[in-house]
Amino acid sequence: MRNLVIVGTQWGDEGKGKFVDLLTPNFDIVVRYQGGHNAGHTVIVNSKRFILRLIPSGILHPDKVCVIGNGVVVDPEALMQEIEELASVGVQVEGRLFVSDRASLILPYHRVADRASEEARGGERVGTTLRGIGPAYEDKVGRRALRACDLFDFERFKTRALANAAEVSFRLGSELLESKYESYFQSAERMASMVRNTAYLLNRAVDDGKSVLLEGAQGTMLDVDHGTFPYVTSSNAIAGGATTGTGLAPNKIGGVLGVSKAYVTRVGSGPFPTELLDSTGEHLRQRGNEYGSVTGRPRRTGWFDAVIARYSVMLNGIDSIALTKLDVLDELDEINVCIGYKYNGELIQEVPALASVLSKVEPVYKTVPGWKVSTSGIRDFDRLPSKAQDYVRLLEDLIGCPIGLISTGAERNDTVVVPNTPAVRWLTAH
Ligand code: GDP
Ligand code: IMO
Ligand code: MG
Numbered sequence: 001m002r003n004l005v006i007v008g009t010q011w012g013d014e015g016k017g018k019f020v021d022l023l024t025p026n027f028d029i030v031v032r033y034q035g036g037h038n039a040g041h042t043v044i045v046n047s048k049r050f051i052l053r054l055i056p057s058g059i060l061h062p063d064k065v066c067v068i069g070n071g072v073v074v075d076p077e078a079l080m081q082e083i084e085e086l087a088s089v090g091v092q093v094e095g096r097l098f099v100s101d102r103a104s105l106i107l108p109y110h111r112v113a114d115r116a117s118e119e120a121r122g123g124e125r126v127g128t129t130l131r132g133i134g135p136a137y138e139d140k141v142g143r144r145a146l147r148a149c150d151l152f153d154f155e156r157f158k159t160r161a162l163a164n165a166a167e168v169s170f171r172l173g174s175e176l177l178e179s180k181y182e183s184y185f186q187s188a189e190r191m192a193s194m195v196r197n198t199a200y201l202l203n204r205a206v207d208d209g210k211s212v213l214l215e216g217a218q219g220t221m222l223d224v225d226h227g228t229f230p231y232v233t234s235s236n237a238i239a240g241g242a243t244t245g246t247g248l249a250p251n252k253i254g255g256v257l258g259v260s261k262a263y264v265t266r267v268g269s270g271p272f273p274t275e276l277l278d279s280t281g282e283h284l285r286q287r288g289n290e291y292g293s294v295t296g297r298p299r300r301t302g303w304f305d306a307v308i309a310r311y312s313v314m315l316n317g318i319d320s321i322a323l324t325k326l327d328v329l330d331e332l333d334e335i336n337v338c339i340g341y342k343y344n345g346e347l348i349q350e351v352p353a354l355a356s357v358l359s360k361v362e363p364v365y366k367t368v369p370g371w372k373v374s375t376s377g378i379r380d381f382d383r384l385p386s387k388a389q390d391y392v393r394l395l396e397d398l399i400g401c402p403i404g405l406i407s408t409g410a411e412r413n414d415t416v417v418v419p420n421t422p423a424v425r426w427l428t429a430h
Contacts, residue, residue: 001254002027002211004426005239008219009312011228011266013292013299014259015324015407017041020057020215022412023257026429028210030058031067031202033245034235035217036106036136037078038129040293044410048089051293055082056215059093065205066093067198070102071235071245073136074148076187078106099191100198100247101149107161108180109168110135116172126231127268129294137234139164151192158185199247206252214242214253220312221266228355231270239316257423258318258401260309262326262391265299267292271359274302274338288328303365305338306398311351313401320423322405323395326388327377327414332370335391338363339398368394377414381406384416 004023008014021043024030037053043060044050052059054074056066068074083093110132117134118125128134139145144164150157162181169176202212218237221227226238235241239256243249263284266272276284281301284290290299312318329335341348341361352358371387378384384392384406396403404423406416417427 001252003206003214003248003252003254005214005216005242005253005256005316007216007239007256007258007316007318008237009258009260009309009316009318009321010219010264011221011272012217012219013040013265013267014219014261015322016216016259017043017052017057018324018407018410018412019257019259019322019405020213021045021060022415023213023426024058024061024064026211026426027058027064027213029065029067029202029205030056030213030215031069031198031246032056032072032215032217033069033242034071034237035233036073036131036133037075037082038131038133038233038294039217041217042293042410045412050089053082053294054079055086055093055097058213058215059086059097060091062091065096065098067202067246068097068099068103069198069246070100071241072100072103073106073133073140074099074103074191075106075132076191077184078131080187080190097194098196098198098201099148099194101147101195102199103148104136104140104145105147105150105188106132106136107146107165108177108184109165110139112172112174113168116174125269127270134234148191148195151188151195154189154192157188202246202248203252206248212248214246214248216242220315221308226315228270228358229353231268231355255320255422255426256316256318257320257322257426258312258316259322259324261304261324262329263288263304264302264308265290267295267297267299271355272300272302273341273358273361273363274305274336275300276302280332283331284328287331288325303336303338303363304395305363306395307338307341307349307351309395309399313399318401320404320421321396321399321401322407322423323392323403324407326392326406327375327408329370329391330374330376331372333372335368335370336365337368337394337398339366340364366394375408377411378408379413379416381416381418
């Protein structure tokens with residue numbers, strides 16, 4: 001099968017957008033399978049910076065079809081804004097961007113509910129993006145959601161939307177601002193023309209020999225089932241979500257590329273065993289420009305965690321890793337890699353279910369020397385300093401999965417392709 005899932009192996013922002021963009025030329029269709037406009041995927045092309053939130057990062061390639069799958073929660077206002085931003089830089093989406101008729105919609109009241117739920121949690125807040133993602137998924141599993149297909153009977157849609165909004169306003173004791181809904185309805189009406197049964201669209205394309213790139217948002221540790229619950233997002237970010245979130249069956253997936261940062265970052269609250277709260281953490285934040293692409297919040301930073309990487313490889317069936325931001329480590333004297341955790345005096349190698357336990361584990365580190373020369377923009381494995389090569393090999397051994405791609409800068413071409421690794425097959429048109 002020629003269809004590939006790209007998934008984040010940590011807590012998001014691993015650099016998925018860059019790799020979706022890099023691999024898109026070799027695929028016919030790019031599809032997002034979960035999350036919403038909580039995602040922020042940065043792509044840099046010829047020094048121009050694009051941040052895709054809801055639309056698949058493949059949209060920057062003018063001849064490609066992009067799909068927002070049924071597993072995504074869609075805010076029509078956010079979608080229209082993104083379409084306008086793209087149009088202003090010459091990227092037209094008409095006729096090549098489709099939204100699943102089964103995608104649940106985010107309504108303005110979901111944002112109000114998101115904020116209220118965070119406030120109610122007090123000190124235990126998740127640190128959500130406040131985009132209404134969680135409440136929209138609650139409506140979906142609670143079988144109350146309005147879906148994209150509901151736009152086809154627009155008068156009924158408006159009635160139901162306002163009834164839902166009135167109920168939530170009553171429950172939360174908040175004011176129902178009908179004016180907010182006027183602009184929302186305008187966007188929703190515009191979106192209706194893009195709505196299709198995308199499960200058939202994708203499966204027919206695959207039957208016709210076309211290839212699909214499935215773009216994950218967030219990361220494995222933010223997955224609602226397998227991540228650091230309750231400090232997670234409300235969807236299945238892991239590769240399994242790519243089948244439920246698109247309607248492409250598991251046997252249509254030909255491989256899974258895991259994107260891992262050479263260190264780790266996290267936005268929002270929750271356990272982070274290798275977090276650095278010192279000047280090294282600040283150095284990584286500055287050098288890696290680790291500020292949220294959606295909310296601008298400073299990202300928490302820490303050392304690479306092999307326990308989490310192995311867990312991600314297992315859960316996602318990752319057969320190749322793309323290692324990003326190696327260049328951010330260039331100036332460090334020494335680099336730590338977490339090889340296990342200590343908890344109650346015992347060494348553990350597995351990720352515990354309880355966030356309260358994961359927040360108390362003590363990371364066990366292997367320390368290696370830094371390379372102290374620039375790797376920025378290097379495109380050939382043999383040209384990496386030998387200590388950087390050793391670091392990559394060490395991670396590979398610890399993770400138990402080949403590192404086939406190494407990113408040494410934000411631009412498309414700042415990428416090392418490691419010869420004779422399984423990732424190479426995704427770099428040619430197929
Ligand atoms: P995503 O959410 O996984 O798509 O990742 P983000 O786009 O939120 O964050 C990754 C950030 O790192 C973006 O600003 C990218 O432009 C940048 N980036 C990606 N790869 C590299 C790299 O190898 N080196 C450096 N210095 N920056 C990178
Ligand atoms: P990309 O796709 C990093 C985090 C939020 C919060 C938690 C729940 O760019 O990697 P939500 O608004 O989803 O209910 O928030 O998940 N989060 C992300 N962190 N990258 C993302 O997306 C994220 N999307 C959500 O910060 O901790
Ligand atoms: Mg991001």
